[in-house]
Amino acid sequence: MQQPPGFESSDKSLVCKLNKAIYGLKQAPRAWFDKLKNALIQQGFLASKCDPSLFLLHHGKLQIIMLVYVDDIIITGNSTSFITALIKHLNDVFCLKQLGKLDYFLDIEVTHLPNGSLLLSQSKYITDLLAKVNMTSANGMPTPMVSSSKLSKIGSNEVDDPTQFRSVVGALQYATLTRPEISFFVNKVCQFLSNPLEEHWKAVKRILRYLSGTKHHGLLIQPASLQQPLHLLGFCDADWVSDPDDKRSTSGACVFLGPNLVSWWSKKQQLVAQSSAEAEYRSMAHLAAELLWVQTLLRELHCPFQTPKVLCDNLSTVTLAHNPVLHNRTKHMELDIFFVREKVLNKSLVVAHVPAQDQWADALTKPLSANKFLPLRSKLRVFDKHSLLGLPSASKGE
Numbered sequence: 001m002q003q004p005p006g007f008e009s010s011d012k013s014l015v016c017k018l019n020k021a022i023y024g025l026k027q028a029p030r031a032w033f034d035k036l037k038n039a040l041i042q043q044g045f046l047a048s049k050c051d052p053s054l055f056l057l058h059h060g061k062l063q064i065i066m067l068v069y070v071d072d073i074i075i076t077g078n079s080t081s082f083i084t085a086l087i088k089h090l091n092d093v094f095c096l097k098q099l100g101k102l103d104y105f106l107d108i109e110v111t112h113l114p115n116g117s118l119l120l121s122q123s124k125y126i127t128d129l130l131a132k133v134n135m136t137s138a139n140g141m142p143t144p145m146v147s148s149s150k151l152s153k154i155g156s157n158e159v160d161d162p163t164q165f166r167s168v169v170g171a172l173q174y175a176t177l178t179r180p181e182i183s184f185f186v187n188k189v190c191q192f193l194s195n196p197l198e199e200h201w202k203a204v205k206r207i208l209r210y211l212s213g214t215k216h217h218g219l220l221i222q223p224a225s226l227q228q229p230l231h232l233l234g235f236c237d238a239d240w241v242s243d244p245d246d247k248r249s250t251s252g253a254c255v256f257l258g259p260n261l262v263s264w265w266s267k268k269q270q271l272v273a274q275s276s277a278e279a280e281y282r283s284m285a286h287l288a289a290e291l292l293w294v295q296t297l298l299r300e301l302h303c304p305f306q307t308p309k310v311l312c313d314n315l316s317t318v319t320l321a322h323n324p325v326l327h328n329r330t331k332h333m334e335l336d337i338f339f340v341r342e343k344v345l346n347k348s349l350v351v352a353h354v355p356a357q358d359q360w361a362d363a364l365t366k367p368l369s370a371n372k373f374l375p376l377r378s379k380l381r382v383f384d385k386h387s388l389l390g391l392p393s394a395s396k397g398e
Helices: 028-042 080-094 123-132 162-175 180-190 198-213 276-300 315-322 328-345 360-364 370-379
Strands: 054-059 062-069 072-077 108-112 118-121 217-221 232-239 250-257 260-268 309-312 350-353 382-384
Touching: 028 062, 028 080, 062 080, 072 080, 123 162, 123 198, 162 180, 162 198, 180 198, 180 250, 180 260, 180 360, 180 370, 217 260, 232 276, 232 360, 250 276, 250 360, 260 276, 260 360, 276 309, 276 315, 276 328, 315 328, 315 350, 328 350, 360 370, 370 382
Parallel strands: 232 309, 309 350
Antiparallel strands: 054 062, 062 072, 108 118, 118 217, 217 382, 232 250, 250 260
């Protein structure tokens, strides 16, 4: 911090005392959040243990949920009158701007469908990204990557503009918030940020061409009845030694709550797996940890759910999760084994086998042909907005 003009002092031992947080300083976001948090706690809200930006209010049958991101706030609940009174109170303290029904939040467009469902999309964000790289009129592609593609750190020449490569790939990461089917492909090109090559830039442009043809697609969220506990289902998969450079495997998983996809990821494993079963088991352990977090969040929301179920297409991995005997061949993965096995033995987790053709997480671990990719895309709850609204499709990649 620079000393203000007229108050300079040559004594280096002195410091500036901040009497009030000013917008733009590093301390401002924390000061703002603390003030908002204290105001909500005075109204009876409790901060979630799973997400510090989530605030919950439960009083009898009253249930209010508030999600905060800096100075953008979403409020929902089962009492319109209480929400109106809460907004009025917060407006007296902070001077809020009421934007009405949720339709746009952090570059995510929310489309309300006639049947009560929501479609989360980022068509404007994708359009701006395509304009940034002069690909607005690019023809769409049926898949984000050729099924035979094997990207490597060596091969072609370096790109002319590494900064642009990193900027575009970083922007693509945000697009995965509503487009789970591109998670694997974006994660793959993210592995080459330090030294991007021409082949990697071609792969990025292929992803952009796919998004150009499907920019109106989004994640469908359907209403579910709370009259009975919701199904909590997870799919986990792994592509063994998929990386040609370091022979590490790729993990992919997705979590469904009722009919809706609520969590997903695709990432390269940190250790080299000695077998496909080991790679699959590491993916299962990661999924089990995620399911524990989701269960804790659902309990805070007072949302009933059934015992979580994990589906894996590797029989050896499923058998290992139920086998109480630790073999010499699995000593090096003992921690993951005991973590999952403990949940299975106390019946807080169900592990079952699923045929490979019904493995919905397959699209999160490897590039697939269009015949396999497109059905899995719908399984991941990604649909065209125009089709759901009964309008002519504007997608060029279909």
